[in-house]
Amino acid sequence: MGDTYPLMRAVAEGSILVEYEEEVSLHVNLKARQLAFGLERASFDGLEEVVPTYRSVVVYFDPFRVDVDAVRRFIEEVNANLVEIDLPLPRLFRIPTTYGGIHGPDLDRVAEHTGLTPDEVVELFSTQAYPVYCLGFICSLAYLGGVPEALHVPRLSSPRPSVPGGSVGFAGSQANILPVDSPSGFNYIGRTFVEVYDPHEFPPTPIRPGDYIQCPAVLEGEARLVGKKHLGEFAESFQSN
Amino acid sequence: MKYGIPPSGAMDQRSFVIGNLLLRNPNSAAALETVLQGLKLRALRRVRISITGGDLDPWLNDRPAPQWAAFTMKEGDVLHFKKRKKGLRAYVAAEGGFDVPEVLGSRSTFVRGRIGTVLHKGETLSTCFSDSEAPGDVLTLPQAYRPDFNRTDPIRVLMGPQEDYFTPRGIDTFLNSTYRISPQFDRQAFRTEGPAIEIAKGPGIITDPIPRGAIQVTGDGRPVILLRDAQGTGGYAKIAIVARVEMDFLGQMMPGDTIRFQGIERKTALNLLHEEADRLDKLRELLR
Numbered sequence: 001m002g003d004t005y006p007l008m009r010a011v012a013e014g015s016i017l018v019e020y021e022e023e024v025s026l027h028v029n030l031k032a033r034q035l036a037f038g039l040e041r042a043s044f045d046g047l048e049e050v051v052p053t054y055r056s057v058v059v060y061f062d063p064f065r066v067d068v069d070a071v072r073r074f075i076e077e078v079n080a081n082l083v084e085i086d087l088p089l090p091r092l093f094r095i096p097t098t099y100g101g102i103h104g105p106d107l108d109r110v111a112e113h114t115g116l117t118p119d120e121v122v123e124l125f126s127t128q129a130y131p132v133y134c135l136g137f138i139c140s141l142a143y144l145g146g147v148p149e150a151l152h153v154p155r156l157s158s159p160r161p162s163v164p165g166g167s168v169g170f171a172g173s174q175a176n177i178l179p180v181d182s183p184s185g186f187n188y189i190g191r192t193f194v195e196v197y198d199p200h201e202f203p204p205t206p207i208r209p210g211d212y213i214q215c216p217a218v219l220e221g222e223a224r225l226v227g228k229k230h231l232g233e234f235a236e237s238f239q240s241n
Numbered sequence: 242m243k244y245g246i247p248p249s250g251a252m253d254q255r256s257f258v259i260g261n262l263l264l265r266n267p268n269s270a271a272a273l274e275t276v277l278q279g280l281k282l283r284a285l286r287r288v289r290i291s292i293t294g295g296d297l298d299p300w301l302n303d304r305p306a307p308q309w310a311a312f313t314m315k316e317g318d319v320l321h322f323k324k325r326k327k328g329l330r331a332y333v334a335a336e337g338g339f340d341v342p343e344v345l346g347s348r349s350t351f352v353r354g355r356i357g358t359v360l361h362k363g364e365t366l367s368t369c370f371s372d373s374e375a376p377g378d379v380l381t382l383p384q385a386y387r388p389d390f391n392r393t394d395p396i397r398v399l400m401g402p403q404e405d406y407f408t409p410r411g412i413d414t415f416l417n418s419t420y421r422i423s424p425q426f427d428r429q430a431f432r433t434e435g436p437a438i439e440i441a442k443g444p445g446i447i448t449d450p451i452p453r454g455a456i457q458v459t460g461d462g463r464p465v466i467l468l469r470d471a472q473g474t475g476g477y478a479k480i481a482i483v484a485r486v487e488m489d490f491l492g493q494m495m496p497g498d499t500i501r502f503q504g505i506e507r508k509t510a511l512n513l514l515h516e517e518a519d520r521l522d523k524l525r526e527l528l529r
Contacts, residue, residue, distance in 0.1 A: 009401065009402055010507060011399075011401060011402045011452055011482060012399050012452050012454065012482035012484075012485070012507075012510070013399070013484070013485055013507065013510050013511055013514060014485075015452050017402045017449070017450075019449075022447065023447075024447055036243075049243055050243065051243045051450040051473065051474070052243075053447075053448055053449045053450055053474055054447045054448055054449070055447055055449075056447070056449040056450065057450075058449070058450035058452065060452070063511055063514070064514075064515075064518070068507075134448070134474065135243065135244060135245055136243070136245040136448075136450070136472070136473045136474030137245050137472045137473065137474050137475070138245050138246075138247075138353060138354065138472045138473070139245055139246065139353070139354045140244045140245045140246070141245055143448065143474075179245075180353060180354060180355065181353075182353075197354075199246070199344055199345060199351075199354055199355055199356045200344060202345060203244055204244050204246065204345070205244065
């Protein structure tokens, strides 16, 4: 079965869905990101947008300007040379976060569920670097993975209707920082005041799929103080071990 | 969409575009979208406008205002949308377009993403064009170009990309049932009420991109139709995608309306899209 990937199929009038192996893993995600990057760099007449996610890439094109079979061949070509596509170097965004209290309504429950103390939950969560698998949902939400197993907690049984933008939380192995006020079923244990999304900039977030995010614990006063800084100021080069 | 920002914009693009064409505006000129009833506008100076889209019973001072038409408001004239009669959204375009800033290459409002705002009582709007030379007479759209908001035939869809997440019986239910648009309703999505679609696996998938018009099926087996302000990625299987030519009609539907689905081939959908583009080109010629 392994050699049948990627799967490709036309979707609606002007898009092709490309799928790599059906799993959430960094090595499969890398293929999706390489394909997206390769397609954007090579580009072709009629290409509108390329959206990579965990294991899938959707290529949007103008069906009046380019034929679906030509797009398919183009994707095959780029895919054939995937290993040669060098992605931009990953960066680590260390985004100061305040934990617990009103900014972390789920901290005590997460502690109870995991058998850790609230301090241990914060210590464990805030010292990890989480890979960005993809951007999307709404307002450039970064889908983070790699939450340690000791912190695996299911989603809330019914989502909260509104969680403030900047809230930091997780469910299962996934984590996120909400870019704007949103409904969510994740467990929120902290909050950052750094804007992770700004529609008046392009791109609206400096975070790219393949980057890493860490949410180091600081006191609320400091979190608010540094919240005025631009997200880009918290980026450093990422040293993978 | 790769930044998780939806295309947004007019929910009924066709009516919006025609509104601009009647004024010889470019397509990028900003117009107002108003829903149901209540919008009241007073002209602070002479301004040429157009009204298109759903019939929300617009009145100009003390008589019904022309619809699907461009006309001139004099200083002090009041335009008032009194009552929803047909469709849901009307468009008011102004000569030159309303003066709103461009964000990310668009003048659309996307409230959740802090792009643009909803208008409030007492606000003043300016247009990008202040000195109308255009004649004041009424320019009416030929009847043949008006969309039919009374239609009851099924909404055409292209099956996939994840129809294999549903049983053959589930697909059959989807294509042969009537669904009612539920009160949970906004510019992001319609939820529907009706027979549950039998699910073969999932319906959770590894989160992937959501093309516009996607029809997701949630855990309760009901279709959810994603509209112009929808999220760019999601984790529910998509049984079908609404044909592009149908999106404008969906933009005029509201809670309580019923909907049926009919599968068509991609080739047919492309032909329909071509015809639609040709029709608008012809209209553009006609109004030039």
